[in-house]
Amino acid sequence: MDQTEFDKYVLKTYKRFPITLVRGRGMQVWDENGNEYLDFFPGWGSGNLGHCHPKVVAALHEQLDKIMHVPNVYYNEKQGELAKLIIADSFDGQVFFSNSGAEANEGALKLVRKRNPNKKTIITLKNSFHGRTIATVTATGQSEYQKGFDPLLGGFVYCDINDCAMLEKLMNENVAAIMLETVQGEGGIVPVTPEFMRTARELCDRFDAMLIIDEVQTGIGRTGKMFAYQHYDVQPDVMTLAKSLGGGMPIGAFVVARKYCDILQPGNHGSTFGGNPLACAAGVAVFNAIHTENLLANAVEMGDYFRNKLEELKSKSALIREVRGLGLMLGVELTKPGAKIVDKCRARNLLINCTHQTVLRLMPAINVTKKQIDRAVAIIGAALAE
Ligand SMILES: Cc1ncc(COP(=O)(O)O)c(C=O)c1O
CATH class of the missing domain: 3.40.640.10 (Type I PLP-dependent aspartate aminotransferase-like (Major domain))
Structure with missing residues (x-):
């Protein structure tokens, strides 16, 4: 079903992004056209194990x-x-x-x-x-x-x-x-x-x-x-x-x-x-x-790693006011509304969220790896720099 037909039959209680997600594994999801995304807000906070954990x-x-x-x-x-x-x-x-x-x-x-x-x-x-x-x-x-x-x-x-x-x-x-x-x-x-x-x-x-x-x-x-x-x-x-x-x-x-x-x-x-x-x-x-799988320890270790990387980004970007959070529940408060940054990240195949107008919400699965965090930070950095 295309998105126009979907909108004819489903109540518009959500602002939807123009992509249809059809498959997910771990930290990755794919849309109907086969494009792969790194999902740093899986399931709107319901994806602590990522998609389709075996x-x-x-x-x-x-x-x-x-x-x-x-x-x-x-x-x-x-x-x-x-x-x-x-x-x-x-x-x-x-x-x-x-x-x-x-x-x-x-x-x-x-x-x-x-x-x-x-x-x-x-x-x-x-x-x-x-x-x-x-x-x-x-x-x-x-x-x-x-x-x-x-x-x-x-x-x-x-x-x-x-x-x-x-x-x-x-x-x-x-x-x-x-x-x-x-x-x-x-x-x-x-x-x-x-x-x-x-x-x-x-x-x-x-x-x-x-x-x-x-x-x-x-x-x-x-x-x-x-x-x-x-x-x-x-x-x-x-x-x-x-x-x-x-x-x-x-x-x-x-x-x-x-x-x-x-x-x-x-x-x-x-x-x-x-x-x-x-x-x-x-x-x-x-x-x-x-x-x-020892995922609590991973959440602590990756939470620290991610936070440090975001602090590094803050030292290079005047758009970041504060990095805060606990473990792998991290927020990056911007000096401007963050909706455009979410769009720019999605255009670069990273899914994140913005809450409270100015706070980028980053909650990857707790089995996330350093490599995936590096990729996400690079994309957020590029989106902010643009
Ligand atoms: C802290 C908190 N409580 C309750 C809810 C509501 O949960 P649900 O959407 O499953 O009804 C949410 C949803 O985002 C939440 O973040």
Whole structure:
């Protein structure tokens, strides 16, 4: 189908680039004309293992031959296996599986509301991003995503990131939860400071509120730890996941600390496809690949390498204001809007993203090599120089 016919039948909720991607392997994708691209933003943050990782593909084939879907009123062994792997790498508790990040956050918000209906307030951060449903778009502290969708959900207040004094001021006994990303992704690759994270945890403890950490974009090895909160000296009460959890398959999850596991009871929450055996088989393969292929260490090493190369580029280009991030979640803040640089990179066969108008978002698969990073940096350098 050509792009004109596609546009006739598919709602235009996305600005699409004029290429059709038909094949992907590792860090590479190909369009319908056979052009090869180096993908430094695979799957919009869902490609921590790159495209079609062989372990994920094999797990999917194996599961396809057994059963494709199991309703959640029956036991589903892949779901249990994946939950156990998530808990082994995070904190003691239980997991609910959904299909997306927004849905994972919805579930987390339902859980905190249900725990204490008298606590009406939820604090999230300005410039955060938590999804596109009515609850999660309300949680998202950016008016551009909320415009036109009134009335939004009540009870949300927004704090400046890393402003401990403001957070203390907003906190009181009516607060049910503080919800934050460890590194704001859509918000321009802005990490939370250790002091702010510690303050959030302490305030939640003092005022009997829950700390929800949204790891939808930062989780599954992206920052060099399995979950980015592990860079900080805190533990969340609820952690939300999606994107790379399925290695390319749609899946989301929220993980609840053991002491809060009785809040949601049978009938309180559900999802037809959440924790589908295919998605969970892929998720099990993702954990297996990250551990057996030593990918957390690679994310740390390649994250440092990439960052240094980008700093070198900064010393040569007046267009770069700052390089920041954690592990392989890197942002290059420009002094001008970055959309044209994204186009120029794509014309040179490198796929990247620009977020928050001026921040180039670079999130290659965590099995990326130095050679691939060198190629990407050379292309970004040429695009900036043009
Ligand atoms: C931090 C964060 N939370 C939630 C979401 C929403 O995830 P999904 O698009 O799977 O609903 C995103 C998506 O970009 C995200 O980056």
